[in-house]
Amino acid sequence: MTENGRFGIHGGQYIPETLMNAVIELEEAYNRYKDDPEFNRELTDLFNQYAGRPSRLYYAERMSEDLGGAKIYLKREDLNHTGAHKINNVLGQALLAKKMGKTRLIAETGAGQHGVATATAAALFGMKCVVFMGEEDTRRQALNVYKMKLLGAEVIPVTTGTATLKDAVSQAMREWTSRISDTHYCLGSVMGPHPFPTIVRDFQAVISKEIREQILEAEGKLPAAVIACVGGGSNAIGSFYHFIDDSEVKLIGCEAAGRGIDTFETAATINTGRLGIFHGMKSYFCQDAYGQIAPVYSISAGLDYPGIGPEHAYLHDIGRAEYVPVTDEEAVDAFEYVSRTEGIIPAIESAHALAYAMKYAPTLAKDQSIVVTVSGRGDKDCVSVARYRGEEISE
Numbered sequence: 405m406t407e408n409g410r411f412g413i414h415g416g417q418y419i420p421e422t423l424m425n426a427v428i429e430l431e432e433a434y435n436r437y438k439d440d441p442e443f444n445r446e447l448t449d450l451f452n453q454y455a456g457r458p459s460r461l462y463y464a465e466r467m468s469e470d471l472g473g474a475k476i477y478l479k480r481e482d483l484n485h486t487g488a489h490k491i492n493n494v495l496g497q498a499l500l501a502k503k504m505g506k507t508r509l510i511a512e513t514g515a516g517q518h519g520v521a522t523a524t525a526a527a528l529f530g531m532k533c534v535v536f537m538g539e540e541d542t543r544r545q546a547l548n549v550y551k552m553k554l555l556g557a558e559v560i561p562v563t564t565g566t567a568t569l570k571d572a573v574s575q576a577m578r579e580w581t582s583r584i585s586d587t588h589y590c591l592g593s594v595m596g597p598h599p600f601p602t603i604v605r606d607f608q609a610v611i612s613k614e615i616r617e618q619i620l621e622a623e624g625k626l627p628a629a630v631i632a633c634v635g636g637g638s639n640a641i642g643s644f645y646h647f648i649d650d651s652e653v654k655l656i657g658c659e660a661a662g663r664g665i666d667t668f669e670t671a672a673t674i675n676t677g678r679l680g681i682f683h684g685m686k687s688y689f690c691q692d693a694y695g696q697i698a699p700v701y702s703i704s705a706g707l708d709y710p711g712i713g714p715e716h717a718y719l720h721d722i723g724r725a726e727y728v729p730v731t732d733e734e735a736v737d738a739f740e741y742v743s744r745t746e747g748i749i750p751a752i753e754s755a756h757a758l759a760y761a762m763k764y765a766p767t768l769a770k771d772q773s774i775v776v777t778v779s780g781r782g783d784k785d786c787v788s789v790a791r792y793r794g795e796e797i798s799e
């Protein structure tokens with residue numbers, strides 16, 4: 405990273421004056437605690453005792469033999485408490501908020517996964533929790549709304565704009581502005597104004613720290629590639645981070661192409677977006693001809709954010725990481741293939757990374773390995789994948 409929360413030309417703090425105090429307070433607190441041994445001991449304890457870390461690095465032998473080529477290892481973030489990588493970030497931010505004397509967490513959520521994770525951390529820390537969720541999404545994701553309430557959170561439907569994720573982010577930022585005394589905004593991915601992209605990256609970097617140790621133990625050398633899906637980009641940057649200086653390790657982010665990058669129904673930001681400023685950061689965004697944020701689409705609710713974190717935009721600019729589009733169809737095929745070949749039902753988000761790995765592994769030699777991050781488990785996606793295949797199931 406370069407100075408002042410910039411990643412090359414990306415990142416920064418494009419925010420109203422009224423939000424400045426909140427981000428300055430957060431940055432100061434983070435600088436104070438990030439290398440504090442006591443803070444890190446407490447966080448490691450939460451990771452290990454509560455979230456179930458370290459997560460396994462599993463050699464997918466049947467998949468590897470069936471596809472031919474490189475050995476495929478799966479980083480099993482799906483085995484974490486709450487079933488995805490999001491818990492890493494929320495535990496870190498909740499602990500930081502507690503150290504800052506905050507008693508209330510607010511969060512945005514799209515499909516509800518980050519809202520549920522934040523409500524979980526708030527319950528654990530005995531904090532109040534308010535989650536902003538587009539009204540449209542509260543209808544589509546009724547089960548997650550129920551879970552958040554069960555965990556003690558209040559869910560506020562957002563009716564502005566398209567009443568989806570981007571509007572929930574905007575509403576959470578407004579709420580934070582008006583109430584910084586007792587409230588921490590627990591942002592869900594490596595996006596937003598500095599210092600969020602750095603904070604969230606650091607908490608998710610535990611993924612690549614573990615992968616490095618585990619793959620060296622298993623193979624005695626680094627992998628040829630690390631592959632992860634990209635929504636805002638937190639599981640991907642977490643998976644990449646400790647390999648950025650190892651130029652022999654290819655870093656591959658898989659974007660949701662939806663129905664294809666030549667259609668309007670896509671969420672592939674690097675492949676179809678342009679430079680812009682939104683939600684407090686400079687980065688790449690899906691935009692219409694007038695520079696307005698474009699509506700995005702993917703079968704995967706966790707990947708349909710119209711932007712990408714600034715560090716990914718930078719890694720793309722300098723050619724250190726590659727961002728490839730994966731369609732709904734390819735992801736659904738991988739969802740089904742990995743389920744029946746390995747007995748692992750991956751999140752539909754993670755299935756985007758697995759789909760690309762299925763094409764990529766056969767191009768490599770048998771003595772090479774690749775690591776694919778399974779960012780979450782796929783129980784939540786069974787109804788929509790069944791519907792995609794023309795089958796209606798009721799719960």
Ligand SMILES: *Cc1c(COP(=O)(O)O)cnc(C)c1O
Pocket residue numbers: 488489490517518592593594633634635636637638639640706707751753754779780781
């Ligand atoms: C939220 C989510 C994602 C996308 O978020 P990133 O910040 O890009 O990691 C990916 N996979 C799962 C399982 C998720 O819940």
